[in-house]
Amino acid sequence: MFNILSILIGLVALVFGIVPFLPFFAWGYWFVIPIAIVGAAFGALSSSNAGRNLNLVLIVIFSLRLMLGGGVI
Template identity: 70%
Template sequence: MLNLLSILIGLVALPFLLFGFIPFLGWSLWFGLMIPIVGAVVGALSSSNAGRNLNLVILVIGALRLMLGGGII
């Protein structure tokens, strides 16, 4: 059940991060990176790894985009 909740949290975070890929809208990445952190914590509490891995992939891609845009120095 926690794995399903973690996957749903990851799917909610995905539109925020996709929105942040548009130039001059990178501010949404800061909010969008908080959601997969919560999803990864919930996924770590479950017995399966799929939800945790999904949120970690979303988190890494969003952080990489933020670093390339100069948001994280």
């Protein structure tokens, strides 16, 4: 159950992460990364790794994009 919830939270973070991918909207990742962190926490509670891995990949990609935009130094 936690794995399904983690995957759903990851998909929501992915959808919300599409808009900040556009130029000048990278500050939106400050709001999307915590959603993925919550999804990774639920994924860590499950016995399967799929949801956790999805959210960890999203956290890495969004953090790299945030760093490229100068949002994280």
